[in-house]
Amino acid sequence: MLDLNTKKIKKNAYRVTKVRGETASRVRVPGGLLTAELLPLIQNIAETYGNGRIHLTTRQGFEIPGIKYTDMDAVNALLQPIIEKLNINQEIPGKGYTSAGTRNVSACIGSNTCPFATYNTTNFAKKMEQEIFPNDLHFKVAFTGCANDCIKTRMHDFGIIGMTEPQYEKERCMGCQACVKACKKKSVDALSVENYRIVRNTEKCVGCGECVINCPTRAWTRSPETYYRLVIMGRTGKRNPRLAEDFLVWATEDAIIKIVKNTYGFVNNYIDREAPGGKEHIGYIIDRTGFAEYKKWAMEGVELDPRTIVKGPVYWSGIHYD
Amino acid sequence: MGYQTTAEKMNAIFSDLSKDYLIYAPKRFVGDGTFTDIDTIRYGEITDLSEIEFAEKSDYSFKEVLLPISETLFYFTENEMKEADAPKKGAIVFLRSCDLHGLKRMDTIYLENGAVDTYYKRLRDNTKFILMGCENSFENCFCVSMGTQKSDDYDAYLKVDGDTVLVDSHWDYLDTALTGATQTQVIADSVTANDTVVTIPETVPQSLFDAPFWEEYGNRCIACGRCNFVCPTCTCFTMQDIFYTDNGKAGERRRVWASCHVDGYTDMAGGHAFRNDKGQRMRFKVMHKVNDYKRRFGTHMCIGCGRCDDVCPEYISFANCINKLNALVNDSAKEEN
Ligand code: HEM
Ligand code: HEM
Ligand code: SF4
Ligand code: SF4
Ligand code: SF4
Ligand code: SF4
Ligand code: SF4
Numbered sequence: 222m223l224d225l226n227t228k229k230i231k232k233n234a235y236r237v238t239k240v241r242g243e244t245a246s247r248v249r250v251p252g253g254l255l256t257a258e259l260l261p262l263i264q265n266i267a268e269t270y271g272n273g274r275i276h277l278t279t280r281q282g283f284e285i286p287g288i289k290y291t292d293m294d295a296v297n298a299l300l301q302p303i304i305e306k307l308n309i310n311q312e313i314p315g316k317g318y319t320s321a322g323t324r325n326v327s328a329c330i331g332s333n334t335c336p337f338a339t340y341n342t343t344n345f346a347k348k349m350e351q352e353i354f355p356n357d358l359h360f361k362v363a364f365t366g367c368a369n370d371c372i373k374t375r376m377h378d379f380g381i382i383g384m385t386e387p388q389y390e391k392e393r394c395m396g397c398q399a400c401v402k403a404c405k406k407k408s409v410d411a412l413s414v415e416n417y418r419i420v421r422n423t424e425k426c427v428g429c430g431e432c433v434i435n436c437p438t439r440a441w442t443r444s445p446e447t448y449y450r451l452v453i454m455g456r457t458g459k460r461n462p463r464l465a466e467d468f469l470v471w472a473t474e475d476a477i478i479k480i481v482k483n484t485y486g487f488v489n490n491y492i493d494r495e496a497p498g499g500k501e502h503i504g505y506i507i508d509r510t511g512f513a514e515y516k517k518w519a520m521e522g523v524e525l526d527p528r529t530i531v532k533g534p535v536y537w538s539g540i541h542y543d
Numbered sequence: 544m545g546y547q548t549t550a551e552k553m554n555a556i557f558s559d560l561s562k563d564y565l566i567y568a569p570k571r572f573v574g575d576g577t578f579t580d581i582d583t584i585r586y587g588e589i590t591d592l593s594e595i596e597f598a599e600k601s602d603y604s605f606k607e608v609l610l611p612i613s614e615t616l617f618y619f620t621e622n623e624m625k626e627a628d629a630p631k632k633g634a635i636v637f638l639r640s641c642d643l644h645g646l647k648r649m650d651t652i653y654l655e656n657g658a659v660d661t662y663y664k665r666l667r668d669n670t671k672f673i674l675m676g677c678e679n680s681f682e683n684c685f686c687v688s689m690g691t692q693k694s695d696d697y698d699a700y701l702k703v704d705g706d707t708v709l710v711d712s713h714w715d716y717l718d719t720a721l722t723g724a725t726q727t728q729v730i731a732d733s734v735t736a737n738d739t740v741v742t743i744p745e746t747v748p749q750s751l752f753d754a755p756f757w758e759e760y761g762n763r764c765i766a767c768g769r770c771n772f773v774c775p776t777c778t779c780f781t782m783q784d785i786f787y788t789d790n791g792k793a794g795e796r797r798r799v800w801a802s803c804h805v806d807g808y809t810d811m812a813g814g815h816a817f818r819n820d821k822g823q824r825m826r827f828k829v830m831h832k833v834n835d836y837k838r839r840f841g842t843h844m845c846i847g848c849g850r851c852d853d854v855c856p857e858y859i860s861f862a863n864c865i866n867k868l869n870a871l872v873n874d875s876a877k878e879e880n
Binding site for chain 2: 332336338339340341385391392393394395396397399415416417430433434435436437438439440442443445
């Protein structure tokens with residue numbers, strides 16, 4: 222006879238599944254990068270306590286289905302080395318994940334591998350995970366290396382898109398226009414030619430770095446600092462799926478971490494405690510309070526780089542079914 | 544004369560020299576590469592020997608010291624023109640043996656091929672060359688195949704080994720400055736073999752100019768010109784006449800690097816271009832490097848530094864192309880027999 226507290230189970234990153242008596246364990250992998258040595262450990266859990274199958278989640282974790290509720294303690298013990306290796310904050314050692322609300326922080330492959338990336342997405346994702354996990358509030362954060370947005374940050378509460386500020390050394394430019402063509406065909410057509418030299422429209426430029434990648438003489442190089450576009454409150458779902466909109470452009474790492482952390486305070490203050498399961502999604506909370514109120518909370522104590530552009534008011538569109 | 548001295552002493556000598564010379568050497572430019580967190584090694588000014596990147600091959604050659612990527616030649620107004628001033632200081636350039644041979648190719652083109660190029664000459668005459676040895680061959684080097692692995696045509700050879708500096712001087716200024724240093728025989732480090740070996744065909748029959756062999760390159764090459772820009776022996780340039788925007792009657796003429804792979808190279812007045820096909824551009828470059836130049840000047844143009852192979856984003860290997868061409872020439876010779 223099973224007598225379970227489903228709320229506790231869910232907080233422990235187990236799912237209440239459609240199959241009576243069976244749960245599924247979610248393994249989070251911040252930044253989506255792990256060393257191959259962890260795979261046999263996950264395999265072992267699936268084969269010993271699951272049904273031998275593993276689902277790759279959309280948030281770059283593993284979901285191990287077919288686990289008996291009665292085996293959760295045993296599975297938690299097997300999860301421990303994985304949790305430690307991936308450096309996940311844990312409140313009670315040996316007890317698995319102690320929260321599930323704040324989802325795995327995901328990232329595109331970034332500058333470890335991808336030629337387009339403007340920064341190491343994995344490292345920033347891991348840093349963010351350290352700052353915000355564990356927490357019961359439902360936050361989705363994703364990092365993408367460049368404006369191509371392969372991880373689809375615009376469908377997240379917080380999307381962080383890398384930007385570089387191209388530096389032009391005119392004495393190294395012979396006017397081949399490779400940068401101009403690349404920007405026009407692959408990006409936003411922000412470059413033009415004046416007297417055989419290149420002029421960058423700073424208002425149009427999205428900092429993708431195509432000019433830097435295509436310049437054959439290093440006339441274009443990357444800025445030493447990496448900048449980010451912070452897009453907020455994108456979502457999928459039943460009522461009003463929508464893409465995230467720009468909040469900060471040319472923002473710094475510190476500002477972004479601070480804003481995300483501030484948002485937890487905002488949600489704690491305004492969340493509808495009467496909502497089903499006590500869960501209300503940030504985007505809908507902002508819809509209720511208005512953007513101006515959110516911005517006040519979010520920007521509290523945030524130090525901005527002089528380059529940073531803060532948008533506001535921000536309007537979202539998307540599809541309304543409600 | 545060979546000397547053994549200290550890095551401190553040598554830096555002091557260069558510090559004195561810097562009153563009259565800009566000192567250029569391959570340097571690491573952190574994060575300046577094509578991709579994030581990738582460095583570039585290219586020429587820049589140095590003030591201390593420790594800034595020199597001895598351990599790796601430079602991505603770009605020294606040629607930009609004598610042939611700036613963009614160089615203003617003269618300024619003009621309605622009725623007059625004035626040549627741009629030459630740099631006030633001379634230059635000292637650190638470079639490897641293959642590049643010293645590359646210098647000869649540049650001299651041939653700019654000093655011995657018809658009219659003397661005064662803009663090149665005025666830089667060249669005030670430049671001293673310091674050889675950097677090669678203890679090991681780098682990836683893609685084929686200097687031995689090109690016979691450029693050694694050179695004693697330098698003003699000095701310099702090797703840094705911790706705090707010790709070995710110098711072989713052909714320059715009386717250094718001999719004077721090093722008076723009192725331990726005299727010793729100094730022989731420049733050089734390699735005797737490379738992993739990459741190329742065999743250049745003696746002659747390439749005209750019939751191979753349109754061979755299907757080149758077509759594959761037409762599909763692969765993206766006409767970026769990197770192979771030409773990194774090459775120490777690519778000496779092509781084009782002109783840019785600029786009219787200042789505030790006063791459309793005054794301006795300047797610049798010369799800038801050009802590349803036979805890049806669009807526009809064969810454009811004529813009226814817009815016609817002669818070599819649109821990138822396979823034919825590859826053919827033109829390869830033939831210039833290892834055939835045409837030699838027919839005219841007696842040595843191959845290519846000095847085997849392998850930078851073109853290092854840099855090509857499409858992984859087109861110039862060295863492998865020569866070897867494939869050589870096989871093709873041998874095959875066609877057999878067919879004729
Ligand atoms: C089928 C006929 C012709 C062809 C295919 C041809 C081709 C060429 C080519 C390939 C160049 C070199 C362009 C460069 O290096 O930038 C050139 C330059 C030139 N051609 Fe022709 N050409 C033709 C007829 C003529 C005729 C009839 C004249 C004169 C009456 C002429 C006068 C010149 C001159 C003055 C140059 C410029 C040289 C320079 O840029 O220093 N060409 N032509
Ligand atoms: C005193 C008489 C002339 C002088 C001083 C002169 C000078 C020049 C110069 C300096 C160039 C440019 C070279 C370059 O950009 O590299 C040129 C190109 C050219 N000239 Fe002349 N030229 C003269 C007469 C002519 C005549 C009479 C013709 C034709 C009948 C002609 C046809 C051309 C052509 C076809 C080009 C090549 C254009 C190109 O490369 O796009 N020129 N000439
Ligand atoms: S978003 Fe950019 S950096 Fe990330 S994988 Fe896609 S192209 Fe590469
Ligand atoms: S790609 Fe580089 S060299 Fe070519 S026009 Fe642009 S900045 Fe100049
Ligand atoms: S570097 Fe490669 S792709 Fe670029 S022009 Fe040369 S051969 Fe073509
Ligand atoms: S290979 Fe092309 S760019 Fe280089 S020197 Fe020859 S013609 Fe000029
Ligand atoms: S053709 Fe290639 S190997 Fe030869 S000198 Fe030029 S860059 Fe070096």
